[in-house]
Amino acid sequence: MAQPTMTPEALERFLSSVEPGRRASVTAFRAITGGYSRLSVVADVRWDHGGTERLVLRGDPPPGDGVFVSDRDAEWLMLGALSRAGSIPVARPRWYDATGEFFGTKCIVFDHVAGRSLQDVLRGAEDATAPGRMFVDTIAQVHGTPLDALGAAAEQPSSWDDYVDGVLDVYRAVDREVADSSPVLRYASAVLVRHRPPPVPFTLVHGDCQPSNVLVTESGEHVVIDWEFARIGDPREDLGYYTQIPMQPNVYHHDPQAFLARYRERTGLTEEQVNPGTVEYFLVIGMAHLLAQILRALDAVSRGSTRGVLATYLVNAVTHQYGLYLGICRRVAA
């Protein structure tokens, strides 16, 4: 595929193709910063028969650039399924350049959602109790999505034990694959496979579960965005993943017991299934694929490729994760 050409002109050509009965003029077009994976743009569009719209474009970075890899086809399918299911509010997916014909990269076009990220709301709140609860409830809502509503958008693992073992094996596999060696990953994999927590039913897992991916509208409604890593898995992966998010305030770390009590109340899971110990176990599970992608990107750099500054910057994240993993291993095995 060619280099991404996510430009106003490309958007106008694309809209002419998907809406052949009318013409659109792009009146504003600006990149959205802050994401670590996809190229995102917000665009204002005026239609020739009247009316304006604000849209969001989300495309892949140039091939071989960046760190995180995800499948736009899968994301488009997932968004369509979630949008139809209506179980969790998502930004309405409108159109998809599935071949990159118009944007030089696969690109999903969404309705723009006017609002602030829940992380911003939390940061600015004198009392973060209500937005904190909104976050917990939103996670529970994601996990309450009926799996049959997802259709072909996500594959259900065959068994819980195989699923957890398979994820732990991701660490062993990436350690074999890359030129560097990571004893912490090998050790974590070996320890955690011996100390599996009690299983819970599979659910939809967001995969990048954090308040930055929840938009809050002026009317107080919420919309969950960034579904590129969504999958069917263990719901505690999202909880564990969130615990390692460094942006403050972190609702979980503010009061883990209150966070988990509310989550259990919303999901019906038991304290044996959802507690600080199981959550930190699933930090390691929930981070596996993303950490493996970071390590592959660093390996590419070590072999002479360039992945942009994000790859080498994320060495910091890897070190942070290793420290967390070692502490978790000690507690799990104690």
Next chain:
Amino acid sequence: MISRPTTEQVLLDCCRVLEDDVLPGVTDETTQVRLVMLGKVLRNAAIRAAHEVAWMREETAAIEGYARAVAATVGPDGLRTAQDALAAGPHASLHLADVVEVYVRASDLLSLALEAALADGRDELVREGEALLSARLAHEDEVVGGWDAAGR
């Protein structure tokens, strides 16, 4: 060769230029975030340049001793290949690529030794292996100085 300023000092000076002279003049948000990341990467590299050879050599020596202790306790079979590979590494050279090569072989040996200790239920050896991992992470922590997810 010119040894002073050291590599660490050169890189830290680059950081100062980047952060004090270049960054304030940049208005594009995406570029600002990239420059902040670049500054952090340069700082990391400065600390690594100052210490990494010594740290890797120290850790390698400790791992060799640990692997011998594990092999003596649980049996040498699972470790012999990795021990031989480490012994055959370019130990005499202080060129960074050679030190790294030896360190990677030592790291593989540490993984195997720790797994063997764990599988055999040798708690004391597991704790010793964990201590080596802690020492490794302490060095890595010194390099990175924390994680804050710039731009997010």
